[in-house]
Amino acid sequence: MDAEQLAERFRQKLSAAVVEKERQTTIAAENKDKRTADIEYCKQAMEREVIPFLEELKHHFGEDQFSFSPQIERHDHRPVGVTFTVGNGAPTSISTAFGNIVVTRIGGSGTRKGVPFVYAPDVEPYISNSGDLTRDKIAKLVEMVIDD
Incomplete structure (x- = not known):
């Protein structure tokens, strides 16, 4: 090849x-709208499904056997996640980030703090997006926590 x-x-x-x-800028802008909508759907699901169900569980289990605390978004003070504990067990957290759901549980590891275990979105209890934040899926997660 020559210089030209x-x-x-x-x-x-x-x-x-x-x-x-x-092209990438256009895709990012399109995805921003989708992510923003997903964030809103997650907050709505937390408010309408998850937190009321956890309040029912607390009522039926008793405060000494079930506790939970919502994770609140600091700008609009709406829930973006929740952490709950059954009995003396390890805490389980459901967190939302940009419309993605992450479910983790602290497990035993022989250390004082334990090791976080992340529930994969494609295995039970199958919680991966805002549409999965239902009473049935949260009930399945609580059942799995009780069984562990």
């Missing part, structure tokens, strides 16, 4: 990079 061909090749690569950057 190399310069042309470089210009083509720059043009392709500009097009790709614009």
Whole structure:
């Protein structure tokens, strides 16, 4: 390749990079709207499904056998997650981040703090998005915690 061909090749690569950057910017903007909507759906599900169900559980178990505390978003003071404990067991947390749901539980490890265990979204209790924040799925999670 001579100098002119190399310069042309470089210009083509720059043009392709500009097009790709614009494409990625468009995708990011589209996904931002989706993520924002998912965040809202998660907050609504926490308010309508999860927290009322956990309040019922606390009533039926008794305060000495079941406790929970919501994780509140600091800007709008709405729930974005919750941590609950059954009996003397380890805490279990349901957290939402950009519409994604993460369910973790602290397990024994021989250490004082324990090791966090993350429930995969594609195995029981199958909690992976805002549509999974239902009474049935939370009940299944509590059942799994009791059985462990």
